[in-house]
Each structure stands twice: as structure tokens, then as C-alpha cells.
Amino acid sequence: MNGPFSWRNWLTWFQDWQYFLQGFGRTLWISFLGLFFTLLIGVAVGLVLCGKSRALKRLCKAYMSFFQNTPLVIQVFIYYNMLPKLGIMMGTVTIGVVSLALYTGAYAADIVASAIRAVPLGQMEAAQSQGFSYMQSMMRVVLPQAVKVGLPPMTNQAVNLIKNSSVMAVVAGGELMYCTDSWSGNNLIYGPAFVMTGILYLIICLPTSMLARHLEKRSLKDA
Amino acid sequence: MIRFEDVHVSFGNLEVLKGINLVVAEGSKTVVIGPSGGGKSTLLRTINLFEKPKKGRVLVNGHDMNGIANHKLYQARQSIGMVFQNFNLYPHKTVLENLTMAPILLKRGSKQEVTERAMANLAAVNMTEKVDAYPSQLSGGQQQRVAIARALTMNPEILLFDEPTSALDPEMIQEVLDTMERVAEERNITMIFVTHEMKFAEHIADRVLFLDGGCIMEDDIPQEVFHNPKNPRTTAFLGKILH
Numbered sequence: 523m524n525g526p527f528s529w530r531n532w533l534t535w536f537q538d539w540q541y542f543l544q545g546f547g548r549t550l551w552i553s554f555l556g557l558f559f560t561l562l563i564g565v566a567v568g569l570v571l572c573g574k575s576r577a578l579k580r581l582c583k584a585y586m587s588f589f590q591n592t593p594l595v596i597q598v599f600i601y602y603n604m605l606p607k608l609g610i611m612m613g614t615v616t617i618g619v620v621s622l623a624l625y626t627g628a629y630a631a632d633i634v635a636s637a638i639r640a641v642p643l644g645q646m647e648a649a650q651s652q653g654f655s656y657m658q659s660m661m662r663v664v665l666p667q668a669v670k671v672g673l674p675p676m677t678n679q680a681v682n683l684i685k686n687s688s689v690m691a692v693v694a695g696g697e698l699m700y701c702t703d704s705w706s707g708n709n710l711i712y713g714p715a716f717v718m719t720g721i722l723y724l725i726i727c728l729p730t731s732m733l734a735r736h737l738e739k740r741s742l743k744d745a
Numbered sequence: 746m747i748r749f750e751d752v753h754v755s756f757g758n759l760e761v762l763k764g765i766n767l768v769v770a771e772g773s774k775t776v777v778i779g780p781s782g783g784g785k786s787t788l789l790r791t792i793n794l795f796e797k798p799k800k801g802r803v804l805v806n807g808h809d810m811n812g813i814a815n816h817k818l819y820q821a822r823q824s825i826g827m828v829f830q831n832f833n834l835y836p837h838k839t840v841l842e843n844l845t846m847a848p849i850l851l852k853r854g855s856k857q858e859v860t861e862r863a864m865a866n867l868a869a870v871n872m873t874e875k876v877d878a879y880p881s882q883l884s885g886g887q888q889q890r891v892a893i894a895r896a897l898t899m900n901p902e903i904l905l906f907d908e909p910t911s912a913l914d915p916e917m918i919q920e921v922l923d924t925m926e927r928v929a930e931e932r933n934i935t936m937i938f939v940t941h942e943m944k945f946a947e948h949i950a951d952r953v954l955f956l957d958g959g960c961i962m963e964d965d966i967p968q969e970v971f972h973n974p975k976n977p978r979t980t981a982f983l984g985k986i987l988h
């Protein structure tokens with residue numbers, strides 16, 4: 523068999539599997555950290571959106587509009603090429619985590635805000651009538667209920683985040699997509715590399731998507 | 746003691762309470778009646794400062810709720826229980842946890858004390874066998890009885906009931922009324938009920954207020970308000986309610 527998917531090409535790929543594994547590991551690591559900070563940003567900004575301070579709300583909305591409406595790849599470029607000129611140097615993992623968290627966080631905030639709004643107002647009132655402060659009521663009563671509503675769409679954002687981590691390839695991020703790109707360029711073998719990389723993304727994203735769908739069904743059943 | 750001094754409350758341009766003057770004695774049981782939109786809920790909600798007076802003040806045990814620091818307000822609210830029309834139990838907590846969460850976290854007693862108190866209050870509302878159930882597994886009447894026990898477990902000095910039976914199916918109303926009646930008789934807690942249950946009011950109230958258009962139109966013992974109302978608006982309202 524000849525062509526891009528010849529046995530020889532597959533064999534070459536398998537000989538270098540560890541290189542891909544390394545990229546895969548870095549993708550997982552960047553995604554994990556990115557997701558962690560996405561959740562932090564999402565909850566913090568979501569709380570502000572449901573809060574009383576107009577000034578903070580406006581600030582958060584500006585953040586969300588900006589990050590939702592510019593391509594992630596341009597944001598990554600800015601961190602990589604422009605920030606160093608201002609004296610801010612970040613490693614590629616840091617750039618990956620920061621860019622993914624700021625980008626996905628802008629969507630996560632919307633999810634958190636609507637999940638909070640889905641909890642009946644009476645819950646906040648019941649908690650406050652017992653003497654809980656606003657924040658205590660949020661943490662003890664409202665957010666635990668909002669999690670149920672917000673978890674399925676948040677899991678979908680996790681899938682997006684993992685796939686989006688591939689844009690790090692444009693700044694030599696060292697993650698799976700970058701490894702694939704550079705390995706293919708060096709060996710002039712594209713077929714097996716991109717297919718296998720697609721499968722690797724599928725291996726993490728598909729179960730996560732299925733989890734999202736499962737959670738969604740369960741939350742519909744409970745409601 | 747609760748004292749309203751010329752209390753005005755507005756939502757935007759709509760004045761909902763128009764200069765309320767009222768003293769509620771410690772341990773007394775007051776029933777508030779009146780047409781929908783008359784300001785009954787707002788009156789209750791002003792006591793724990795869920796609504797702020799635009800003018801005038803509400804004193805609870807001599808303290809102006811509007812003037813105090815936030816942490817003092819939260820502390821004051823611990824002693825002012827509220828029972829809602831829609832129960833508002835915490836759906837992610839069991840019955841027992843609904844009762845114990847706030848008093849434990851807010852240190853209204855040790856965990857053991859609070860749990861013992863909660864079990865006693867569950868017994869008082871006849872809900873002991875549902876101690877481990879979740880609110881969604883209970884009927885409306887059962888939920889409201891748990892909500893009453895939840896409020897009691899805070900050891901409140903004041904209990905506010907905002908139409909506690911209005912959201913219930915007819916066959917469940919009586920069990921909740923009986924529960925409230927028992928609680929009202931047994932506990933020396935200042936209680937204010939907003940309700941349309943006139944028989945209940947006649948049984949337990951020391952005093953009935955008729956609130957209409959943001960003003961107290963009638964304020965007397967239940968026998969007088971129900972059988973010998975002074976204000977024609979009271980007569981008209983009672984005529985509508987009873988038929």
C-alpha cells in the first residue's frame with residue numbers, strides 16, 4: 523500500500539509514539555489547569571453578574587464581550603508576541619492555561635449566572651431569613667443547587683477547552699497538536715499522525731461529552 | 746417587642762405601606778388580614794429588613810434594624826423566623842439537615858444541642874418519621890410543617906408566617922393550621938400570621954389587623970374585627986372572604 527497511509531508511514535509513527543504521548547500529556551495538563559481556572563473565573567464573574575454592584579457588572583460584561591468576540595488564536599498571539607514587549611514573559615504552558623481560562627471563563631460566567639438565576643428566589647430569602655449573609659446563602663444554599671443546572675453546559679465547555687488547547691500549536695505550545703504538526707513537517711508524513719491525533723482528542727472529548735449528556739438527562743429527570 | 750413608627754415603604758413610585766404605627770407585644774399572636782396587594786407581605790418583610798422603610802423606622806427589641814451594621818442585622822435575623830407561602834425548604838438537604846444547617850453553622854448551640862432541638866421540633870410538628878427524607882418526597886402540608894420546625898429550631902423570639910396555607914391543596918390545610926395552633930399555644934414566641942383562615946385567627950389571635958391600601962384600617966381583638974367591624978372596608982372584605 524502506497525500513499526499517505528502506507529504501512530511504512532504508520533510504522534514510522536508508531537516508532538515515535540512516545541513523542542506523541544508527551545504532547546498528549548501536556549494537552550491534558552494544560553486542559554486540567556485551564557479548566558480549574560475557568561471554573562474560578564466562571565464562578566467569580568457569575569456571582570458578580572448576579573450581584574448588586576453595577577460598576578463591577580459592567581467590568582465583567584466588558585471582559586466577556588471582548589474574550590467571546592475575538593478569536594482565541596489571536597489572544598494567544600497577543601500573549602506570545604505582544605506581552606513580552608511589555609515585559610511580561612510567560613512560558614508556553616502558562617500562556618496556554620491563561621488564554622484558555624480567560625477565553626472559556628467568559629462563557630463559563632454566563633453558565634454560572636444563568637444557573638444561579640434558575641434557583642428560585644425563595645431559596646436565597648429562606649437562607650437570609652435564618653441569618654445567613656448574602657455570601658453564606660450563596661455558598662450554602664444557592665450554588666449547590668445551581669451546580670445541578672450548570673454542570674451539563676459546563677462539561678460541554680470543558681470539551682471545547684480541550685479541543686481549543688490545540689491552538690497552542692501556533693506558538694510552539696508543546697502540546698499534542700504542536701507535536702503532530704512539527705513531527706509531520708519533519709518526517710513529511712501527515713496521514714497517520716493527524717488521524718491518530720484526532721483519535722487521541724476523541725479519547726478525552728467523547729467520554730466528557732457523554733458525561734455532559736448523561737448529566738443533562740439526569741438534571742431534567744430531577745427537575 | 747416590635748414597634749413600627751410611621752413606616753413608609755415604596756417600590757419605585759408605588760407606596761405600599763403608608764405610615765404604619767404599630768406595637769406588637771412580646772409573646773403575642775397577631776393575625777393580619779386584608780386584600781391581595783394591600784401590603785401584608787411587605788409589612789412582615791419590613792420586620793426582618795427584607796424591605797427597607799423609606800421613612801420611619803421599625804424597632805425590634807428597641808433596635809432600629811435599618812441603622813445597624815450588616816453583621817448585626819444577620820444576627821438579629823437569627824431570632825426572627827419566617828415561614829413562607831412556598832415553604833422554601835432546601836431541596837438538596839434532608840429534613841433533619843434543613844432544620845440543623847443554619848443553627849449549627851450560625852452557632853445557635855452545639856451540634857448535639859441543635860440536633861436534639863431539631864428532633865424535638867420534628868416531633869412537635871409530627872414529622873419524626875420523615876427525618877431522613879428529602880423535601881421533594883413530602884407533600885405540601887408535610888413540607889410546610891417541616892418549614893415550621895426549621896424556623897423553630899433557630900430558637901426565634903419572633904416568628905412571621907406569610908400565608909402559610911395559601912399554596913396548599915385543600916385537604917392539607919387543616920394539618921398545617923393544627924400544627925400552627927399547637928405551636929402558638931405552646932411557645933412563648935411573638936407570632937404574626939398573614940392568613941385568610943378566619944377560624945384559625947379566632948382561635949389563636951390576641952389581635953387582628955386589617956390592612957388595606959397600605960394602612961391599618963382595623964386593629965382589635967378577633968371577636969370585634971370579625972363580628973363587629975368598625976370600618977366598612979373590613980365588612981366588605983369579610984363578606985368576600987366568607988362567601
Ligand SMILES: Nc1ncnc2c1ncn2[C@@H]1O[C@H](COP(=O)(O)OP(=O)(O)O)[C@@H](O)[C@H]1O
Binds near residue numbers: 756780784786787788
Ligand atoms: N419587590 C417588589 N417590587 C415591586 N412591587 C412590589 C414588590 N413587592 C410587592 N410589590 C407591590 O406592592 C404591593 C403590596 O404587595 P404585598 O405586600 O405583597 O401585598 P400582599 O401581601 O398584601 O398581597 C403590591 O401592589 C405589589 O405588587
Ligand SMILES: [Mg+2]
Binds near residue numbers: 785786787
Ligand atoms: Mg402577600
